[in-house]
Amino acid sequence: METASLTIPELRRKLSSGEVRPREVVDHLASRIEAVDPKIKAYVHLNVEKARAEADKANPALPLGGVPIAIKDVINVKGDPCGCASKILEDYVAPYDATVITKLRRAGAILFGRTNMDEFAMGSSTENSSRGPTHNPWDLERIPGGSSGGSAAAVAGHEAFAALGTDTGGSIRQPAALCSCVGLKPTYGRVSRYGLTAFASSLDQIGTFTKTVEEAALLLEIIAGHDTRDNTSGEQPAPAYTAALKTGVKGMRFGVPKEYFIAGIDPEVEKAVRTAIDEYRGQGAEIVEVSLPHTKYAVAAYYIIATAEASSNLARFDGVRYGRRVQNPKDILDLYGRTRAEGFGPEVKRRIILGAYVLSSGYYDAYYNRAQQVRRLIADDFRQAFKKCDALLTPTSPTPAFKLGERMQDPLQMYLADIFTIAVNLAGICGVSIPCGFTSAKLPIGLQIIGPKWGEEAILRAAHAYERATPWHKEKPPL
Amino acid sequence: MANPTPDSIDVTYVADLVRMKLSPEETATFQKQLGDVLGYISQLKEADLSRVSLLGEEDMTNRLRADEVRASLPVADALANAPKQENNLFVVPKIVD
Numbered sequence: 001m002e003t004a005s006l007t008i009p010e011l012r013r014k015l016s017s018g019e020v021r022p023r024e025v026v027d028h029l030a031s032r033i034e035a036v037d038p039k040i041k042a043y044v045h046l047n048v049e050k051a052r053a054e055a056d057k058a059n060p061a062l063p064l065g066g067v068p069i070a071i072k073d074v075i076n077v078k079g080d081p082c083g084c085a086s087k088i089l090e091d092y093v094a095p096y097d098a099t100v101i102t103k104l105r106r107a108g109a110i111l112f113g114r115t116n117m118d119e120f121a122m123g124s125s126t127e128n129s130s131r132g133p134t135h136n137p138w139d140l141e142r143i144p145g146g147s148s149g150g151s152a153a154a155v156a157g158h159e160a161f162a163a164l165g166t167d168t169g170g171s172i173r174q175p176a177a178l179c180s181c182v183g184l185k186p187t188y189g190r191v192s193r194y195g196l197t198a199f200a201s202s203l204d205q206i207g208t209f210t211k212t213v214e215e216a217a218l219l220l221e222i223i224a225g226h227d228t229r230d231n232t233s234g235e236q237p238a239p240a241y242t243a244a245l246k247t248g249v250k251g252m253r254f255g256v257p258k259e260y261f262i263a264g265i266d267p268e269v270e271k272a273v274r275t276a277i278d279e280y281r282g283q284g285a286e287i288v289e290v291s292l293p294h295t296k297y298a299v300a301a302y303y304i305i306a307t308a309e310a311s312s313n314l315a316r317f318d319g320v321r322y323g324r325r326v327q328n329p330k331d332i333l334d335l336y337g338r339t340r341a342e343g344f345g346p347e348v349k350r351r352i353i354l355g356a357y358v359l360s361s362g363y364y365d366a367y368y369n370r371a372q373q374v375r376r377l378i379a380d381d382f383r384q385a386f387k388k389c390d391a392l393l394t395p396t397s398p399t400p401a402f403k404l405g406e407r408m409q410d411p412l413q414m415y416l417a418d419i420f421t422i423a424v425n426l427a428g429i430c431g432v433s434i435p436c437g438f439t440s441a442k443l444p445i446g447l448q449i450i451g452p453k454w455g456e457e458a459i460l461r462a463a464h465a466y467e468r469a470t471p472w473h474k475e476k477p478p479l
Numbered sequence: 480m481a482n483p484t485p486d487s488i489d490v491t492y493v494a495d496l497v498r499m500k501l502s503p504e505e506t507a508t509f510q511k512q513l514g515d516v517l518g519y520i521s522q523l524k525e526a527d528l529s530r531v532s533l534l535g536e537e538d539m540t541n542r543l544r545a546d547e548v549r550a551s552l553p554v555a556d557a558l559a560n561a562p563k564q565e566n567n568l569f570v571v572p573k574i575v576d
Contacts, residue, residue: 093559093560095556095557096556228544294526296522297522297523299519300519300521300522301523303516304523318498320569321560322560325563331574332572333498334500334572335571337498337499337500338500340497341499341500341502341505346508346509349505350509350513350516352499353497354513356493357488360493367520367523370523371523373531374526374528376531377526377528377530411512412515412516
């Protein structure tokens with residue numbers, strides 16, 4: 001077994017026994033990256049010497065001692081660039097560590113590599129990156145999903161043992177489904193957002209990409225927890241997520257929301273997900289049909305709320321304190337106007353404009369206020385459903401990975417890629433995508449397991465039970 | 480409201496509000512694209528909001544801390560990415576005559 005293909009527990013065993021040394025792990029991974037990343041283009045920044053130096057000081061006794069982890073280029077790591085795949089932050093170097101980074105370091109992890117993404121996390125295909133797109137390891141002519149496409153492709157392509165990503169409307173779960181790996185979005189407030197470049201502050205969450213569910217649980221244990229520097233982080237104590245993992249699903253109830261099985265889903269996706277639901281039945285779980293009646297409004301509500309918050313969060317990129325500044329500005333307005341016009345890509349510009357519009361005088365009530373109320377109804381749909389079941393089972397994405405360039409001219413078509421993931425962010429609840437099969441063209445299909453707030457134990461337990469009984473997580477792309 | 484006509488975004492006006500100097504091509508493209516998006520999101524106007532008032536308050540309390548000075552980002556680090564700085568200040572074009 002190639003070192004780069006090991007799971008974290010397997011790697012830790014070899015590090016503890018001395019069979020492999022931390023520096024060798026970095027070298028193996030660097031070789032793998034050198035071999036395949038020219039085709040996948042998952043990484044935007046790699047500092048092998050820095051990783052080797054950290055490896056030399058690694059302590060394998062720590063929970064992640066000597067384990068390299070890749071970081072999406074939107075999370076601040078002191079001394080490293082934090083470009084957010086944007087021209088406006090091309091030369092920005094982070095002056096501090098995000099809380100999740102401090103936690104990973106304390107657990108002994110080696111931060112190795114920054115991954116590609118849609119600019120400022122806005123997108124569903126990683127084609128909105130100022131650095132060019134990432135390619136799906138299963139079919140290089142297709143997208144890896146987005147916005148955390150680089151992280152998903154790196155893990156799926158065995159170029160990273162694990163990676164951090166972010167999920168605002170599905171940006172972890174959807175790429176995980178399209179690339180065949182485990183993508184976890186924790187409950188809003190489970191993981192600190194301190195040090196995460198903000199896109200939509202009431203929706204953003206940092207989460208994980210791993211090959212297996214056990215690794216997702218392991219990483220969540222390390223990054224979860226209250227942070228006094230993030231006032232939206234919850235005080236709910238973080239349990240040991242690995243502890244209850246193997247309990248099995250006998251006696252659990254899973255809801256299948258009828259609104260998530262509509263016309264327009266790829267038939268192979270639907271078949272794979274229904275087969276997965278049968279697997280749960282076979283393992284002794286009860287399956288109940290539920291309804292989430294406000295599902296049809298989720299994408300609309302999201303593109304009002306998220307863009308409104310983004311228009312505010314991205315106002316800070318004005319060429320004054322950091323980032324790109326245009327040359328020879330005539331006056332301050334010219335400085336702002338040209339810096340932002342030159343620095344932002346088209347999708348970011350579209351969303352800032354839409355977001356400002358829905359907040360503007362005369363339109364605030366019809367759009368923003370209304371969307372926030374619909375959001376409450378969407379959250380309540382889930383609350384009602386969770387009275388009848390422990391978790392929900394749905395497809396993660398309505399289609400497998402589409403071709404690069406296919407939806408770039410039609411933003412609305414692109415937005416609909418997130419139709420099954422987006423409501424989870426609006427409700428602030430947790431969700432995980434796990435591999436549940438492949439299409440006849442060998443494109444990955446993902447099963448989404450949705451849980452209530454603070455319900456990560458239940459969804460991880462369900463995810464693990466399915467993974468244990470199926471072969472998908474052992475498949476490797478032909479690279 | 481049955482079949483409400485969607486509002487339209489005046490992209491030039493909003494781009495000015497958000498301080499982005501778009502090119503004429505961008506303005507025209509965004510006008511069309513955002514028109515389509517606005518048409519889609521306008522379906523929210525059909526949603527029945529009557530239940531919202533019955534949902535009760537969200538469980539949210541403001542969490543405050545004691546007003547004590549704590550360590551924060553050192554000035555040098557805060558200035559490290561500045562395009563132009565002088566005397567621990569960010570330098571910008573003159574704003575007021």
